[in-house]
Amino acid sequence: xxxxxxxxxxxxxxxxxxxxxxxxxxxxxxxxxxxxxxxxxxxxxxxxxxxxxxxxxxxxxxxxxxxxxxxxxxxxxxxxxxxxxxxxxxxxxxxxxxxxxxxxxxxxxxxxxxxxxxxxxxxxxxxxxxxxxxxxxxxxxxxxxxxxxxxxxxxxxxxxxxxxxxxxxxxxxxxxxxxxxxxxxxxxxxxxxxxxxxxxxxxxxxxxxxxxxxxxxxxxxxxxxxxxxxxxxxxxxxxxxxxxxxxxxxxxxxxxxxxxxxxxxxxxxxxxxxxxxxxxxxxxxxxxxxxxxxxxxxxx
Numbered sequence: 001x002x003x004x005x006x007x008x009x010x011x012x013x014x015x016x017x018x019x020x021x022x023x024x025x026x027x028x029x030x031x032x033x034x035x036x037x038x039x040x041x042x043x044x045x046x047x048x049x050x051x052x053x054x055x056x057x058x059x060x061x062x063x064x065x066x067x068x069x070x071x072x073x074x075x076x077x078x079x080x081x082x083x084x085x086x087x088x089x090x091x092x093x094x095x096x097x098x099x100x101x102x103x104x105x106x107x108x109x110x111x112x113x114x115x116x117x118x119x120x121x122x123x124x125x126x127x128x129x130x131x132x133x134x135x136x137x138x139x140x141x142x143x144x145x146x147x148x149x150x151x152x153x154x155x156x157x158x159x160x161x162x163x164x165x166x167x168x169x170x171x172x173x174x175x176x177x178x179x180x181x182x183x184x185x186x187x188x189x190x191x192x193x194x195x196x197x198x199x200x201x202x203x204x205x206x207x208x209x210x211x212x213x214x215x216x217x218x219x220x221x222x223x224x225x226x227x228x229x230x231x232x233x234x235x236x237x238x239x240x241x242x243x244x245x246x247x248x249x250x251x252x253x254x255x256x257x258x259x260x261x262x263x264x265x266x267x268x269x270x271x272x273x274x275x276x277x278x279x280x281x282x283x284x285x286x287x288x289x290x291x292x293x294x295x296x297x298x299x300x
Contacts, residue, residue: 009088014052035064036101036292037300039135041092041127042069043108043144048084050106053237057285063293070095072120092127096134099300102292103135107142107235111195112159115150125151136296137228139288145231146197149222152229153203157195164191166243166261167276170214177211179223179230179287188262188276190238191217192246197233216261228295236284240275 006012038058044050051069058065073091105127110118118124128151131138140148149155167188172180189212196218202208212220222231235242243260247269250257265271 006088009051010048010084014056034298035066036289036296037068037099038065038289039068039070039095039100039103041103041105041144042071042089043106045109047071047089049239049242050237051088053239054104054106057237057281058289060282061286061289063289065289068095068098068100072123074120074123092123092130096130098134100135101296101300102137102139102288103131104139105141105144105148107144109143111143111146111157111193115147128152132227135227136300137230137288137292139230139232141232141237142193142235145222145233146195148229149197149231152224153206153208155197155201155203157197160194160196163194163257164196164217165246165258166191167263168214168217168261170212170220172211173213174209174211174223177209177223178291179221179284180211181287182283183280187280189214189220189234189236189280190243190263190277191234192238192243193233228291230288236277236281238277240273240278244269244273 040051040054042050055067058067069089070092071085071089073093108118115121124147128148138148146155146157150157168191169186170189171186172183174180175183175185191214199210199213199219202210202219202222207225209223210219210221211223214220217234220232220234223229224231243263247257247260259267259269260273262276263273265274
C-alpha cells in the first residue's frame with residue numbers, strides 16, 4: 001500500500017521519480033481502511049530533504065500510512081520558507097489532542113549545546129512526555145534519540161574530540177528482535193555527530209536493550225519495551241549524497257574535516273560515493289511499521 005502525503009508536498013515528486021507508491025488524497029478517502037497514523041517532528045534545518053528521506057522509508061511498507069508533518073511551535077526555521085511550513089506543517093499544539101500509531105523525532109544540528117540550552121527544550125520535553133499517552137510507538141533519531149534518552153533515562157551525551165563521520169560497520173546484538181528481522185550479522189550505517197552515548201551508561205532494569213553497536217562509534221540503537229520506543233543514534237535514513245554534501249560544505253567553509261570514513265571508493269572524494277546502507281534502512285523501517293501495525297489498536 002502507498003503512503004499518503006499532501007498532494008503538493010515537494011517530497012511527492014521525488015518519491016514518484018524513485019518509484020515509491022504515493023496515494024493522492026481523493027483515492028485515500030475512497031478506501032475502506034484505517035491507515036496508520038505516523039507523525040514526523042522535523043527538527044532538521046533542510047526540512048524538505050528530511051521529509052523525503054523518511055517518507056521514502058515509510059512509503060516502502062505494504063501498509064497504508066498517513067504522514068503528518070509536525071514542527072516546534074516557538075522556533076523559527078532558518079532554512080525553510082514560512083510558506084512551506086504553513087502549507088504542510090502543523091505545530092505540536094495543533095496536533096497534541098490527536099493519537100498516533102507512530103511518532104518520529106528527527107535529529108538536529110545542535111548537539112554541542114547542553115540540552116537545557118536548546119531554545120525549544122521546554123516544548124520538546126512536553127512533547128516527549130506527551131508521547132507516553134498519545135503515541136503507541138516512538139522512533140527517535142540521532143540528536144532526537146540522545147535528547148529522549150536523557151529525558152527518560154538520564155543517559156548523558158559526551159563531546160568527541162573528533163567528529164564521528166562516515167559509514168561504519170555495526171554488529172547485530174539481538175538477531176531475535178522483531179526490529180532486526182532479516183538483518184545481517186553486521187551492516188553499514190552512516191554516522192555524523194560530534195557527541196556520543198556510552199554503553200556503560202545504559203541503565204539495567206529499565207527495559208532497554210542495545211540492538212546495534214559499532215566497535216568504532218559505540219551504541220547505535222536501543223529498544224525499550226515501555227512505550228515501544230526506539231533510539232537510533234545515527235542517520236540510517238540518509239540519502240546517498242548526504243555525507244558528501246556535509247563534507248563539501250565543511251571544505252568550502254575551510255573547516256578541518258577528514259574524508260568520511262568508508263564512504264568514497266578508495267577514500268577518494270572525486271569518485272561517487274556508494275550507498276551501503278539503503279537495504280537495511282528499508283528493512284528497519286519496514287520492521288518498525290510492521291510492529292506498530294501488529295500491536296496498535298484499531299480505535300486510536
